[in-house]
Amino acid sequence: MNTYTAIRSFRFRSIDGPALLAGLIIAVPVVVTLLAGILNGGGEAWSHIRDTLLTGYTTGTLGTLALTALMTLAVAVPAAWLVTMYQFPGRGLFEWLLILPLAAPGYVLAYAYADLMGLMGPFQVAIREATGWTARDYWFPDMRSLPGLAFVLTCALYPYVYLTARAAFVSQSVCALEAARSLGASSARRFWQVALPAARPAIAAGLALTLMEAAADYGAAEYLGVPTLTFGIVRAWQSFGEPAAAARLALVLVVIVIALILTERHTRGRAGSQQSSTRWRNVSRTRLPRWAGLGAVAACALLFLATFVLPMSRLIWLVMESQGQIAPIGRALVNTLILAGSGAALAFVLAMVIALTARQSGLIAGFARLMASTGYAIPGAVLALGALLVMGYLGITLTGAGAIIALAWVYASRFTTSGAEPMVAALGRAPASMGYAAESLGASPLRRAVSVDLPVALSGAMAGALILFVESLKELPATLMLRPFNWDTLSVRANAYATDERLAAAALPSLLITLAGLLPVILLSWRLSHSRPGDTQ
Amino acid sequence: MKWYVPLAAACVFLSACGGPSGTSEESEAAATPPAEPTGLLNVYSARHYDSDKELYKRFEAETGIRVRFRESGAAELLEAMKAEGDKSPADVIISSDAGTLYRFKAAGLMQPIESDILLDRIPEHFRDPDHNWYGLAKRLRVIVYDPARVEPDQVDEYADLASANFEGEICMRSSTNIYNLSLMGELIDRLGKDTAEAWARSVVANFARLPQGGDTGQIEAIAAGQCSAALVNHYYWVRMTQGSDAQRKSVEKTMLSFPQQDSWGAHVNVTGAGVAAHAPHKEAAIQFIEWLATEEGQFLLTTETKEIPLVAGAEMPEGLDRLPPDFKESVFSLNKLGENQAEAQAIYDRAGWN
Numbered sequence: 017m018n019t020y021t022a023i024r025s026f027r028f029r030s031i032d033g034p035a036l037l038a039g040l041i042i043a044v045p046v047v048v049t050l051l052a053g054i055l056n057g058g059g060e061a062w063s064h065i066r067d068t069l070l071t072g073y074t075t076g077t078l079g080t081l082a083l084t085a086l087m088t089l090a091v092a093v094p095a096a097w098l099v100t101m102y103q104f105p106g107r108g109l110f111e112w113l114l115i116l117p118l119a120a121p122g123y124v125l126a127y128a129y130a131d132l133m134g135l136m137g138p139f140q141v142a143i144r145e146a147t148g149w150t151a152r153d154y155w156f157p158d159m160r161s162l163p164g165l166a167f168v169l170t171c172a173l174y175p176y177v178y179l180t181a182r183a184a185f186v187s188q189s190v191c192a193l194e195a196a197r198s199l200g201a202s203s204a205r206r207f208w209q210v211a212l213p214a215a216r217p218a219i220a221a222g223l224a225l226t227l228m229e230a231a232a233d234y235g236a237a238e239y240l241g242v243p244t245l246t247f248g249i250v251r252a253w254q255s256f257g258e259p260a261a262a263a264r265l266a267l268v269l270v271v272i273v274i275a276l277i278l279t280e281r282h283t284r285g286r287a288g289s290q291q292s293s294t295r296w297r298n299v300s301r302t303r304l305p306r307w308a309g310l311g312a313v314a315a316c317a318l319l320f321l322a323t324f325v326l327p328m329s330r331l332i333w334l335v336m337e338s339q340g341q342i343a344p345i346g347r348a349l350v351n352t353l354i355l356a357g358s359g360a361a362l363a364f365v366l367a368m369v370i371a372l373t374a375r376q377s378g379l380i381a382g383f384a385r386l387m388a389s390t391g392y393a394i395p396g397a398v399l400a401l402g403a404l405l406v407m408g409y410l411g412i413t414l415t416g417a418g419a420i421i422a423l424a425w426v427y428a429s430r431f432t433t434s435g436a437e438p439m440v441a442a443l444g445r446a447p448a449s450m451g452y453a454a455e456s457l458g459a460s461p462l463r464r465a466v467s468v469d470l471p472v473a474l475s476g477a478m479a480g481a482l483i484l485f486v487e488s489l490k491e492l493p494a495t496l497m498l499r500p501f502n503w504d505t506l507s508v509r510a511n512a513y514a515t516d517e518r519l520a521a522a523a524l525p526s527l528l529i530t531l532a533g534l535l536p537v538i539l540l541s542w543r544l545s546h547s548r549p550g551d552t553q
Numbered sequence: 554m555k556w557y558v559p560l561a562a563a564c565v566f567l568s569a570c571g572g573p574s575g576t577s578e579e580s581e582a583a584a585t586p587p588a589e590p591t592g593l594l595n596v597y598s599a600r601h602y603d604s605d606k607e608l609y610k611r612f613e614a615e616t617g618i619r620v621r622f623r624e625s626g627a628a629e630l631l632e633a634m635k636a637e638g639d640k641s642p643a644d645v646i647i648s649s650d651a652g653t654l655y656r657f658k659a660a661g662l663m664q665p666i667e668s669d670i671l672l673d674r675i676p677e678h679f680r681d682p683d684h685n686w687y688g689l690a691k692r693l694r695v696i697v698y699d700p701a702r703v704e705p706d707q708v709d710e711y712a713d714l715a716s717a718n719f720e721g722e723i724c725m726r727s728s729t730n731i732y733n734l735s736l737m738g739e740l741i742d743r744l745g746k747d748t749a750e751a752w753a754r755s756v757v758a759n760f761a762r763l764p765q766g767g768d769t770g771q772i773e774a775i776a777a778g779q780c781s782a783a784l785v786n787h788y789y790w791v792r793m794t795q796g797s798d799a800q801r802k803s804v805e806k807t808m809l810s811f812p813q814q815d816s817w818g819a820h821v822n823v824t825g826a827g828v829a830a831h832a833p834h835k836e837a838a839i840q841f842i843e844w845l846a847t848e849e850g851q852f853l854l855t856t857e858t859k860e861i862p863l864v865a866g867a868e869m870p871e872g873l874d875r876l877p878p879d880f881k882e883s884v885f886s887l888n889k890l891g892e893n894q895a896e897a898q899a900i901y902d903r904a905g906w907n
């Protein structure tokens with residue numbers, strides 16, 4: 017059904033009510049921010065920000081995105097190619113280990129790496145002690161810089177591209193590759209000229225996700241001292257007390273994010289029908305000769321060590337070293353469970369509505385889904401600003417239940433789509449005839465949704481709920497802006513301790529966040545290793 | 554598969570009940586509460602030192618007044634008190650920056666108090682002329698330098714940091730930090746906006762690296778040889794002389810210079826307190842601030858922080874003997890630090906000092 021006929025034949029059905037409500041709940045924060053950015057004057061602070069800071073913020077964000085994109089592609093695509101196409105010792109293990117860095121948010125890696133690579137970190141101290149040099153006698157990579165920020169974000173986010181690229185390589189048409197091989201194309205040539213072009217849409221999708229997350233980052237940029245737009249939004253609100261100026265900055269950031277999405281769509285559109293043969297066969301992995309095999313092991317191990325083991329070990333070491341002299345975080349843990357739980361609960365309901373209505377595709381359901389995926393692309397700081405503005409208009413202060421509701425709302429607005437996906441997938445695996453049978457028996461769309469589709473969707477509900485909870489728990493900028501007074505969460509505590517030079521105290525909440533983040537990632541890995549290629553076809 | 558149902562229900566329930574209303578840092582100070590609590594005192598503090606908890610306990614033990622405290626960032630406390638309005642439970646506001654105390658006063662969140670004890674003990678330039686807030690401990694923002702590369706007379710003025718001799722030699726923390734904002738607040742007043750901005754620009758031109766880290770980080774950078782001069786509060790340096798082995802090793806490679814000794818004196822700022830505008834326990838609040846100005850209160854307030862007590866005759870915290878015995882400090886209307894705060898940030902921004 018194309019859009020035109022959909023509009024022509026549109027009539028409001030019982031199922032459209034919940035879908036419309038879900039779509040609106042998700043859309044309001046970003047719409048309010050954008051309207052405020054366009055309509056309000058921007059306040060007194062805006063002229064100062066525009067004249068002295070805007071250029072720096074914009075180049076900071078664009079530079080970080082560009083460098084993160086380059087580094088992510090350079091790391092993730094070869095890694096995916098290696099574990100998909102070649103056989104070497106430990107390949108199966110690395111296949112899922114390489115996803116684990118997704119568990120740690122960028123700001124946690126920033127704390128660990130700034131300390132590790134810093135002036136007083138183990139490497140630089142060892143260099144100075146071994147040589148007797150001072151810090152100006154040698155060069156050492158500076159984490160507190162734009163390249164440092166891009167490096168840290170790459171470590172945290174490359175698995176998105178790794179995952180999509182791997183999926184594309186696994187499900188590619190073997191015929192094309194074998195044809196290339198039989199025509200004498202070298203391994204490198206097969207990669208560059210056959211596999212890579214075919215996988216381009218998938219890689220672009222993964223990269224778009226990576227860059228959306230990178231654009232939304234606040235904690236790492238703030239800690240490493242790189243001015244970006246997201247940092248500017250939080251600061252305009254915090255230091256200048258000017259939501260209107262923050263909304264102007266949000267406008268610029270949203271334009272960049274929309275440009276990202278459009279680029280991704282464009283890439284996907286051009287490469288739509290490259291697969292001429294969809295006949296399915298397992299990719300036969302080439303066994304690497306001994307030395308090449310060891311090289312592959314070393315490359316994968318290095319990637320995993322650098323992006324996950326090394327930074328996490330540093331944090332664990334910091335906790336151990338402080339020997340219990342660490343500020344207690346029990347209260348922050350409780351606050352986190354409550355806030356992330358409320359956010360996940362609201363998002364879960366919305367995700368369920370979206371998954372169920374998407375099953376009976378209609379105009380409103382499409383709208384709700386579109387809003388949900390748009391929300392995911394919008395940085396938390398922007399959504400928080402929208403919620404703040406709404407609260408301001410309604411005269412609700414950020415002291416008690418009002419703030420919890422606002423924060424849950426922002427979490428839901430941002431993350432609903434990631435919770436809806438596993439449920440949509442669960443529904444997709446059920447035969448469509450089930451729904452048709454219900455309809456032919458005279459069930460209303462609402463009845464069909466509740467008694468036929470809902471039980472099916474629940475099989476994806478655990479994964480959905482888990483993802484929603486963990487995403488909410490990792491979130492930093494919106495939590496920082498909206499949490500009720502004295503309701504510090506783990507992420508807020510980690511940020512406060514880290515900026516206060518109490519890294520050992522920041523390490524413990526950081527590790528807990530990462531530990532929670534591991535749950536959905538391990539679930540994902542488990543599915544990955546148990547799904548047969550071709551399942552999605 | 555239905556494990557999430559109780560979880561979701563619990564979350565909704567907890568949030569509907571409002572949940573716990575406190576913070577990780579909030580608690581009742583009394584580990585061993587006095588037999589008969591005779592009163593209550595709510596402290597909103599922008600400081601976060603373990604020794605403050607000790608201090609609250611001692612006050613409780615001596616007066617029988619139960620202390621409840623909330624610790625948070627100054628800006629957050631300010632916003633929270635505005636939101637709470639006349640229902641705010643706050644009695645005493647403590648902040649470690651005079652400019653911030655001024656902002657509480659300017660927002661109408663403090664009330665003037667008459668106290669002969671405080672007027673007598675706290676020097677005039679360390680308290681609000683309208684008696685809204687009283688300084689209790691002072692700190693100096695001074696130059697830390699590498700004696701192997703820099704002569705003391707090369708760093709005896711703040712202006713020296715802007716000198717072309719120091720190209721690529723200066724380390725600084727971010728300008729959004731309140732210590733740097735307050736220093737600029739004074740420089741604006743002493744030098745005028747244009748000269749102050751020119752100073753900031755020249756300092757930025759001398760940066761060895763982008764602004765980063767805290768005061769301790771600047772001292773470590775000098776010790777490691779990354780740069781040769783920086784600005785720090787005196788107490789970070791003093792604390793390092795009593796810190797870990799690595800910290801002691803670092804700090805002993807550096808020296809402090811108290812600037813402007815031949816002119817207006819080194820930049821000084823205070824930790825101070827005031828009584829909240831709608832304090833439910835005003836008498837206890839005044840009693841508490843007066844107690845902080847006793848010898849015991851002064852000692853407890855400064856023993857961990859290594860700030861300098863303001864009350865004449867109070868015992869100096871251990872380690873302060875490493876500072877010069879005699880120095881000149883700036884005598885200056887500290888409220889101006891608050892008045893100039895926005896301008897100070899704007900100047901740093903224009904100068905490209907992140």
